[in-house]
């Protein structure tokens with residue numbers, strides 16, 4: 001799984017064969033420029049989900065439920081999740097937390113909405129956690145993570161993202177539940193993996209977690225391409241004759 005926020009990215013990742021596209025609330029950081037995911041609104045996720053759903057052909061599109069769109073009351077969570085599915089075009093939603101959100105997950109699943117859980121480092125709880133930190137290093141935290149995973153499974157979640165926990169804890173949780181675990185910073189013992197695409201492709205120029213592998217340096221390539229464009233415009237090398245529209249070439253369709 002990779003994150004996607006627009007139709008072009010969705011089309012490209014779909015073409016590459018990705019199984020699932022997550023319209024993560026990480027968009028608050030990599031698209032909107034916030035320090036955390038907390039300011040992200042339902043409307044923002046909805047907007048980006050619509051774009052991703054238009055671009056995806058085969059991949060499962062999962063929309064993240066933003067902070068406080070599912071914790072206040074179950075009916076509110078159901079209405080908000082329904083918008084992401086009905087209006088946004090997602091096929092599933094993801095929400096953060098374990099035992100405390102299990103009842104909400106159960107009700108969403110009963111209503112026909114597939115739900116992906118998310119435990120470990122849950123970025124919407126960054127202030128409660130005291131920063132973006134590893135969770136589950138102590139025996140007590142590891143035990144609680146397992147209870148959270150079991151509660152989500154029992155509630156009907158179809159998969160669980162496990163973020164930033166020790167590899168051995170993630171492996172143990174994966175072995176003790178039947179639904180797939182999707183790791184991020186949780187080692188190789190999970191059933192699947194997810195990364196924020198802007199981190200993985202080198203597009204995000206802010207601080208990137210240590211567990212990210214950079215598969216490309218698209219940010220640097222964009223800077224170099226933009227510099228070349230600026231220089232060619234200044235030097236009047238662009239547009240060349242072949243890039244100019246001629247009177248008798250009008251009438252063509254699209255771009």
Ligand code: KIV
Nearest residue numbers: 003024025026161194
């Ligand atoms: O918002 C997001 O992109 C996520 C992933 C990091 C799993 O939740």
